[in-house]
Amino acid sequence: xxxxxxxxxxxxxREILRLVRPGTRVLDVGCAExxxxxxxxxxxxxxxxxxxxxPAGVSACLARGLAVVQGDADHDLDHFPTRAFDYAVLSDxxxxxxxxxxxxxxxxxxxxxAVVSFPNFGHWRVRLALVTRGxxxxxxxLPQPWWSTPNIHLCTLRDFTALCEDLDLxxxxxxxxxxxxPARAINPALPIENWRAETALFLLSRRGESxxxxxxxxxxxxxxxxxxxxKR
Amino acid sequence: MTQTLAGAAxxxxxxxxxxxxxxxxxxxxxxxxxxGASLAPLEVAYxxxxxxxxxxxxxxxxCHALTGDQHAASIHPVTGKPGWWSRVIGPGLPLDPGRYFxxxxxVIGGCMGSLGPSSINPExxxxxxxxxxxxxxxxxxxxxxxLIEALGVDTLFAVVGGSMxxxxxxxxxxxxxxxxxxxVCIAAAPRHSxxxxxxxxxxxxAIMADPDWRGGAYEEQGVRPEKGLAVARMxxxxxxxxxxALQRRFGRELQRDGLSWGFDADFQVESYLRHQGAxxxxxxxxxxYLYITRALDYFDLAGAHGGVLVEAFRRARNVxxxxxxxxxxxxxxxxxxxxxxxALNAAGCRASFAEIETDxxxxxxxxxxxxxxxxxxxxFASAAQVxxxx
Numbered sequence: 001x002x003x004x005x006x007x008x009x010x011x012x013x014r015e016i017l018r019l020v021r022p023g024t025r026v027l028d029v030g031c032a033e034x035x036x037x038x039x040x041x042x043x044x045x046x047x048x049x050x051x052x053x054x055p056a057g058v059s060a061c062l063a064r065g066l067a068v069v070q071g072d073a074d075h076d077l078d079h080f081p082t083r084a085f086d087y088a089v090l091s092d093x094x095x096x097x098x099x100x101x102x103x104x105x106x107x108x109x110x111x112x113x114a115v116v117s118f119p120n121f122g123h124w125r126v127r128l129a130l131v132t133r134g135x136x137x138x139x140x141x142l143p144q145p146w147w148s149t150p151n152i153h154l155c156t157l158r159d160f161t162a163l164c165e166d167l168d169l170x171x172x173x174x175x176x177x178x179x180x181x182p183a184r185a186i187n188p189a190l191p192i193e194n195w196r197a198e199t200a201l202f203l204l205s206r207r208g209e210s211x212x213x214x215x216x217x218x219x220x221x222x223x224x225x226x227x228x229x230x231k232r
Numbered sequence: 233m234t235q236t237l238a239g240a241a242x243x244x245x246x247x248x249x250x251x252x253x254x255x256x257x258x259x260x261x262x263x264x265x266x267x268g269a270s271l272a273p274l275e276v277a278y279x280x281x282x283x284x285x286x287x288x289x290x291x292x293x294x295c296h297a298l299t300g301d302q303h304a305a306s307i308h309p310v311t312g313k314p315g316w317w318s319r320v321i322g323p324g325l326p327l328d329p330g331r332y333f334x335x336x337x338x339v340i341g342g343c344m345g346s347l348g349p350s351s352i353n354p355e356x357x358x359x360x361x362x363x364x365x366x367x368x369x370x371x372x373x374x375x376x377x378x379l380i381e382a383l384g385v386d387t388l389f390a391v392v393g394g395s396m397x398x399x400x401x402x403x404x405x406x407x408x409x410x411x412x413x414x415x416v417c418i419a420a421a422p423r424h425s426x427x428x429x430x431x432x433x434x435x436x437x438a439i440m441a442d443p444d445w446r447g448g449a450y451e452e453q454g455v456r457p458e459k460g461l462a463v464a465r466m467x468x469x470x471x472x473x474x475x476x477a478l479q480r481r482f483g484r485e486l487q488r489d490g491l492s493w494g495f496d497a498d499f500q501v502e503s504y505l506r507h508q509g510a511x512x513x514x515x516x517x518x519x520x521y522l523y524i525t526r527a528l529d530y531f532d533l534a535g536a537h538g539g540v541l542v543e544a545f546r547r548a549r550n551v552x553x554x555x556x557x558x559x560x561x562x563x564x565x566x567x568x569x570x571x572x573x574x575a576l577n578a579a580g581c582r583a584s585f586a587e588i589e590t591d592x593x594x595x596x597x598x599x600x601x602x603x604x605x606x607x608x609x610x611x612f613a614s615a616a617q618v619x620x621x622x
Contacts, residue, residue, distance in 0.1 A: 047582075062584060065610045065615075076574070081579075
């Protein structure tokens with residue numbers, strides 16, 4: 001997972017840093033060498049915990065003094081207790097999970113909120129590559145050929161929002177990310193965004209558990225994220 | 233055996249203040265054992281490195297393994313060899329005595345000064361032998377807790393240990409979580425498996441089959457079951473190594489040119505094992521081996537908590553855990569450490585876990601393992617920062 005994250009650049013880190021409230025407990029699933037957790041601890045006073053599969057990543061986290069568990073997101077999420085965290089972060093890894101639907105449900109069992117980012121398979125470059133060349137696309141967000149990519153469950157923005165609907169999840173915020181550019185707040189329901197967003201980042205919570213008066217969808221990412229106060 | 237406290241400190245060649253001795257508890261403070269028996273007067277041998285700071289926040293308890301002892305980082309009085317964890321404890325090392333007050337306690341049942349089967353039974357004025365009560369890991373930990381208190385230490389910055397030492401760490405977390413800030417469990421398991429018990433039974437039978445064992449009363453009869461103890465050690469030693477490590481080190485190499493066509497130690501691996509067995513009997517007591525292996529076999533942390541390991545850690549939510557395993561350890565394989573970590577996570581404890589890639593087997597925690605050093609260094613450094621240690 002570490003290589004995939006490097007490919008995504010740091011735009012998602014900056015966005016996650018902005019979304020996460022100070023002093024909260026964060027689980028970073030697929031935390032690689034712990035850059036994000038360290039950043040969150042330093043800038044937001046976050047109490048972080050990482051889950052990472054690669055021995056090198058785990059060692060690097062431990063050497064940094066981070067709490068990290070060597071494990072596999074496909075199997076080890078089940079062992080975390082309900083609501084152990086305020087946020088669960090799954091950055092650029094959902095498409096690599098054996099069972100993304102289960103993983104997403106688990107993230108929102110373990111944590112009040114989930115921050116999930118993934119490469120949008122509906123992006124125009126992807127569609128164009130498939131239409132014109134008739135080959136599996138290789139783009140900036142999806143650099144590897146089909147036979148070596150770890151991305152086994154690719155989805156489009158539309159697919160993802162449908163899954164959220166299905167799991168009764170609320171989209172609290174959504175942003176489009178592209179390497180080298182600042183994050184752009186988007187309405188994921190707009191068909192045009194499914195063409196434009198190279199990578200999408202969502203802030204999710206469970207429906208019916210946040211303030212009833214709160215907006216169903218808060219797209220305004222330029223201000224403070226519209227999230228209900230965390231119950232801790 | 234007078235009461236000795238940490239005040240009796242000396243400074244060793246590295247400028248490290250060391251202390252220790254044998255602490256004798258008054259007879260009205262017996263060690264109450266899990267079996268229902270009790271031991272009095274309790275004597276506990278220990279060694280310290282470094283100095284307890286003014287707010288008593290820098291104490292680290294290091295728990296030793298089956299055949300280890302309190303001489304973790306100083307020259308062993310019997311073998312003359314460096315301490316068993318002198319790779320980890322020392323100036324500039326992950327456990328620096330310049331920063332921490334490090335305590336290592338000989339487990340009860342042991343043979344390096346703490347009360348054990350070779351101690352004199354005050355009721356008979358003879359060595360206890362088999363009249364020594366069966367002890368458990370929890371009993372060892374209770375004795376340590378009594379000593380820590382006697383040394384004026386209320387809370388431990390860390391409790392750390394490998395193998396049986398790691399089991400003591402888990403027991404500490406279950407029994408005295410309020411006294412712990414952090415806990416490091418290396419190459420251990422939450423219970424002894426059938427295979428673990430089976431290997432120990434081979435060792436015990438080897439000892440008891442030695443005619444010099446004399447039903448455990450060998451000491452008063454002036455003999456020692458050295459052959460049996462050596463065989464026990466040889467069998468156990470194989471479980472501490474890995475097949476690739478043995479192959480790399482010895483392969484099928486011969487001691488001399490050609491085969492002897494007899495039963496001498498033709499192969500280097502045979503010679504090595506014989507040496508391991510023979511040198512072990514110089515420093516270890518056969519009855520202690522029986523008692524401590526028994527304590528390990530009886531260890532089942534989940535079993536003691538209604539069969540649910542999570543329950544053992546329910547009160548340890550404020551303890552920072554680090555669990556480490558070695559990829560080639562088949563005595564306490566990684567899956568055992570993973571069980572511990574899952575239970576810790578489920579109990580809501582802050583836990584780190586890493587499986588260190590090595591082909592050195594179970595004994596890797598004594599050996600040159602840079603990844604282990606890095607992990608320990610990072611874990612202790614960040615815990616010390618949170619604890620406000622300088």
